[in-house]
Amino acid sequence: MDERVEAAVDYISLLPEHILHHILSFLPIKQIAKTSALSKTWFQAWNAFQILEFDFNAIFSGNRNLYRYPDLENNRQKLYDTVEQILLRRRRQMITLTKFTVIVPAVYRRPEVVSTMDRWICHALGSHVKDLKIAVGPSGNEEEYSYSLPQPVFNASSIQVLDLDNCKLKLHPGGDIKLPSLKKLSLTTVFADDIVVSKLLAGCPLIEDLNFIWCFGFKTLQILDHHANLLKLRVKRLEHLEQIKLEAHNLRSLELHGPSWPSKLESFLIPKEIRQILSPPLCKVKELKLSISNQDESFTTAELVDAMLWISPHLQSLRIDSSLKSFFKFSYKQPTNEGESGCYKSLPVSCWNYCMEEVNIKQISYAVIPTWHYYTEDVQMKPISNHEERSYILKEDIWEKIESGLLDWVPECLT
Numbered sequence: 501m502d503e504r505v506e507a508a509v510d511y512i513s514l515l516p517e518h519i520l521h522h523i524l525s526f527l528p529i530k531q532i533a534k535t536s537a538l539s540k541t542w543f544q545a546w547n548a549f550q551i552l553e554f555d556f557n558a559i560f561s562g563n564r565n566l567y568r569y570p571d572l573e574n575n576r577q578k579l580y581d582t583v584e585q586i587l588l589r590r591r592r593q594m595i596t597l598t599k600f601t602v603i604v605p606a607v608y609r610r611p612e613v614v615s616t617m618d619r620w621i622c623h624a625l626g627s628h629v630k631d632l633k634i635a636v637g638p639s640g641n642e643e644e645y646s647y648s649l650p651q652p653v654f655n656a657s658s659i660q661v662l663d664l665d666n667c668k669l670k671l672h673p674g675g676d677i678k679l680p681s682l683k684k685l686s687l688t689t690v691f692a693d694d695i696v697v698s699k700l701l702a703g704c705p706l707i708e709d710l711n712f713i714w715c716f717g718f719k720t721l722q723i724l725d726h727h728a729n730l731l732k733l734r735v736k737r738l739e740h741l742e743q744i745k746l747e748a749h750n751l752r753s754l755e756l757h758g759p760s761w762p763s764k765l766e767s768f769l770i771p772k773e774i775r776q777i778l779s780p781p782l783c784k785v786k787e788l789k790l791s792i793s794n795q796d797e798s799f800t801t802a803e804l805v806d807a808m809l810w811i812s813p814h815l816q817s818l819r820i821d822s823s824l825k826s827f828f829k830f831s832y833k834q835p836t837n838e839g840e841s842g843c844y845k846s847l848p849v850s851c852w853n854y855c856m857e858e859v860n861i862k863q864i865s866y867a868v869i870p871t872w873h874y875y876t877e878d879v880q881m882k883p884i885s886n887h888e889e890r891s892y893i894l895k896e897d898i899w900e901k902i903e904s905g906l907l908d909w910v911p912e913c914l915t
Contacts, residue, residue, distance in 0.1 A: 556604045600631070732751070754788050802903045
């Protein structure tokens, strides 16, 4: 009896190139490069791949000596040259980069490596990169937050997402910033002065998502009304910040967190007589987070909730982090007559405590682990074994119950 053995068919290699690219998008760069040896199809897919992410912490994982000893310098230089050739090939073939990421440890912060990174980034810009991420390991000295971003990045018309970590933003004399396509900006441990930050915000007319996390050097943050597309703003631990001016009328989500802000909480607690002549500044915000370190005990939870709901009268969710984490979810009813909203009838929104229909509240006590890791965003928070949690659903006499002190309980674990 004759038996025929059919040759195995590589069905995966028969897939369209965009499907192969989707598969490659789930792999680390080392694995992606290895696929190019599988077949001509995979080789071509790799050479046209539009997402390049080089995480040197991961690349050198398990082989830290590669960047520690002089006799291995050649291996490192070969890797740099390979990265440059990969970028150059795509630039010459006019392949648009969807994303380019470079993550390097602090040990790389040397003149020859800096100039190499500059070239990589310029090649990526030449390929009209849309999503650019640069992260450099921390040096431990805020005055040494260089890697300094290359000047061409400040005028890159293709960039839609820009994510910078441990970088310095410094313009040449007379320089300007124009990022007409930028929609999301994330700055973490970035050093910049007030002039650069002002020009940066002015040069991003389409910005939708702004994140400032542990940045240094600037004292003022002005988000003006010409940022009509801004939907989300996150400001965390800006050590030198003294003033925030916010006029983003379409903002939907706001997060504020700062270790030195408790003494300035009066800025949030607008007196009621002033409220009657001013309009709430953030009428369209739906999500709001306020983080307070070492909360001043003279301010009750009710006062903070009332202040946040005047600033943003149509909030759907509110989170207040202090000695307790308090989560609020609000639902509203429409006023049935003018009398119900008479206290603020001259304003475009009703007084929140007349229109509230239901409030869901959860409060959780946490212990703070008093250890600080320089490269993390926050003090580490962990639930302790006897942590306490309380939940409430308020449907009647909502404001009276909140104002009664119901939410200002002291967890046993903190007494």
